Amino acid sequence: MLNRFSRREFAKLFGSAAIVPSALPALASVAPATHHTAAPAPQRFPQGFLWGSATASYQVEGAVKEDGRGPSIWDTFSHTPGKTNNGDTGDVADDHYHRYKEDVQLMKALGLKTYRFSVAWPRIFPQGKGTPNSKGLDFYSRLVDELLANNIQPYCTLFHWDLPQALEDKGGWQSRDTSEAFANYAGYVAQHLSDRVKHFMTLNEMRSFVDIGYRDGRHAPGLKLSAGKVNQVRHHAVLAHGLGVQAIRAHARPGTRVGIAENANSCVPVIETPEHIVAAAKAYRETNAGYLTVIMEGRYTDAYLAHAGADAPKFTPEDLKAIGSPLDFVGINIYTPQYVRADDSPAGYALVPMPASFPHMMSSWLHTGPEALYWSPKLASELWGIREIYITENGASSSDVLAPDGHVYDTDRVMYLRSYLTQLHRAVREGVPVKGYFCWSLMDNYEWADGYAYRFGIHYVDFKTQKRTPKLSAHFYREVIARNGLA
Ligand code: NOJ
Secondary structure, three states: OOOOOOHHHHHHHHOOHHHOHHHHHHHHOOOOOOOOOOOOOOOEOOOOOEEEEEOOHHHHOOOOOHHHOOOEHHHHHHOOOOOOHHHOOOOOOOOHHHHHHHHHHHHHHHOOOEEEEEOOHHHHOOOOOOOOOHHHHHHHHHHHHHHHHOOOEEEEEEEOOOOEHHHHOOOHHHOHHHHHHHHHHHHHHHHHHOOOOOEEEEEEOHHHHHHHHHHOOOOOOOOOOOHHHHHHHHHHHHHHHHHHHHHHHHHOOOOOEEEEEEOOOEEEEOOOOHHHHHHHHHHHHHHOHHHHHHHHHOOOOHHHHHHHHHHOOOOOHHHHHHHOOOOOOEEEEOOOEEEEEEOOOOOOEEEOOOOOOOOEOOOOOOEOOOOHHHHHHHHHHHHHOOOOEEEEEEOOOEOOOOOOOOOOOOHHHHHHHHHHHHHHHHHHHOOOOEEEEEEEOOOOOOOHHHOOOOEOOOEEEEOOOOEEEEOHHHHHHHHHHHHOEOO
16 A cells, blocks of 8 residues: 555645645646736746656676576675675665566656667666567566556666676676677667667776776775776766667667667856856866766767876777767766866866765765756756757755654655756756756665665655655655656
8 A cells, every 4th residue: 555645644744735636637727827917937847857766786686596587786785794784685675676667657647658678688688688588678678668558768778787696707898898788788679679769878987997996996896997997987888878879779769769878977157156166167178078978979078098008998980980879869867066267278178176075875885966957967968969868867865764643754855856956947948958857766775885874865765664755845745756756
């Protein structure tokens, strides 16, 4: 049973009947404010704006040994003592593999238009390549059918960090073979799901899995490689993306749209004056040079290569051509801002350090800087002429507790979402081509090395019973979706 606020209870607790869904038809027909009306103009999004939510396979599915799934690097890493908070693993997670129908009903109750999920590579190719496992594909096929039957568009990510362990044993992302194996896997999934899935994203957050997993050692596979080796891993990641795009185009049905979901460094001018804005644009291009920039431009910037020096990655002109393959859309995950100021240095910008007192959410890295949701898509679209952008993730960790009345009052997450969405609205109003927004996450889940203590969901999950409870933020988000706006 889902624990929901009744409309009456919601209105009693949180305000007038005007904000309960039953009052919406009247509100929706209100004409935009003119100088004759005292009310502020409603912050509505363009018609058809895609409101969504996102999860990822290893973080929600569980069932790690079922239906022929092979082990991934996250199974190995999370089962290695001392690697994750409390020794938490994704063995069960949200048990979404068995409860996906219930979870689709959560989405439906929110009014979601779209849902972003990821396919676990080791379910499809338990050894990373070779013979595909049809039972693995069946799960995603059932999930897609369930989404479509409930009028929710599937957006499918092909790699959200659960690399087959068998590939890691042969060098993982240090080996160019992994990029080729990814393309083979991506083409296979696209071939079989593109009759119903129209949007595919190749890799999720290259910056995170490369830098945290292969440089800092805090994520799977837990390596601390030298700078040169990390640059090569990074190159293999963007190459996998490029080869993946080509393979999807070769095997998917015509009309299939291909993109990526990258956590570009969200540069924000520390003061919104022309010189700092110019500096932020320069910083956006250079601090993303090894990831989004090379994908958008098909070349590494001179500054990137000069800075890497002898540690620069080895690559061919064909690699760059593949990496720069044209995309149908760009997905950007946006959480924490990187403030930038103008500077006299040759680079023309400097990164502004965060003072210790800067507000952050439960995850100490997640500074609350809503302007990131304005500047990141704006700078990306202006730098590279992108015409279709999705915010493929945005959300917040909070120390959620079930109150004695059974509700979860995550007011900090509500305020976070409201302030970020206000900035997104500012971008969209100015014509930045953001077509949709995916809230991270639909429900609390396995937050990688931070385990289950760090909750990002708008539904609370009791991991002992698997009961899902909509938090206050779920009610907030449902209202945003119903109004297609903030007010
Ligand atoms: C980005 C990652 O894609 C996702 O897996 C993670 O849970 C969220 N950020 C929050 O850290």
